[in-house]
Amino acid sequence: MTDERPQFERLEVQIGRLLVTGVTISALLLAIGLGLWLFDPGRWNALWLLNAGLIVLMSTPILRVIVSFTEYVAMRQWFFAGVTIVVLLELSVTVVVALSKGNR
């Protein structure tokens, strides 16, 4: 049995860093947006910041899957790279449907 643990630990650390960054940015946007909104619900930038925070939040898991894919390719773990691509395709169905509804 070859020990692949160091590589997987690296992926885990990278994913951890990505998740922290995503959550921090979205929490900041939501906190500032919510503060402005409570101060004056009519402010255009309050809703803009809140929506931006939500979009960053929704993007984080998708980015996590993309990072996993590039790492599995780098590790030559083709089976798991393939699995990751399937997950990405599923998520893209949702994003495409949402975007087409949003534009209407």
Add this chain to the structure above:
Amino acid sequence: MASGAVAGCMGALLGLGGGVFLVPFLNAWFGLDFKTAAAISLVTVIATSSAVSAGTTGRNLINLRLGMLLEVASAAGGVAAGLTISHISDVTLERGFAGVAALIAVLMLTRLERRNVIQDTTVDPGSLGGRFHDDESGGEVIYRVRRLPVAMVVSFIAGNVSAAFGIGGGILKVPVLTAWCGVPMRVAAATSSLMIGVTAVASVPIQYANGYVNPPLAGAAVLGVLVGSRGGLWFGARARSKWLKLLMAMVLMLVSIIYLRRTL
């Protein structure tokens, strides 16, 4: 905000998204319709997932390979439910919510004493299994993943349930992974926490585009859940698996009873 904090705390503790607590609060007490409550809850599920997973990385508790494999099924379930949810009535959804919660509570209660770790560290965990340091056993332990098809089917259903009821779906996966698939409680919880973010993202963008996500309310709920999940992580590292399961079962029973009374 306060309810978000409590839900986040419980969610982090049990490897659930916390939605089991947030949906009834937003729906029954706050007066939002079920689909709006579910959509807002699902947004907080993403936040819980990212925050909790970031806190548990580096301890070998998250099984990345098993998680990604199961995400194929759970994301498919999420997409399917996300596309059909607007055609289902709120009462049907609420009854389903009650049924799912009761079923899992019973399952948890019957498996209180089971532990899935092998303390002999020379055993080969296989390509999907793993090893981690377990404080309860006092050393490194190994586990193997069994009955993968069962885990896949349950993940698909969990994805469906997640999108329909605004919960993480860990409510279904964690008990099945621990009871039938040989995954230790903490690994199942950590892996499920990571997975629910992707599961939720498989349906949330559609609900967002449909206007079910109210930005200020969702923002407040997310911030509350983020604060609460810090507390859950702290407590979860100190509580014993048996008590986690007992607590989980009791809360699920309560939620189920509340919803049955509402819809009858």
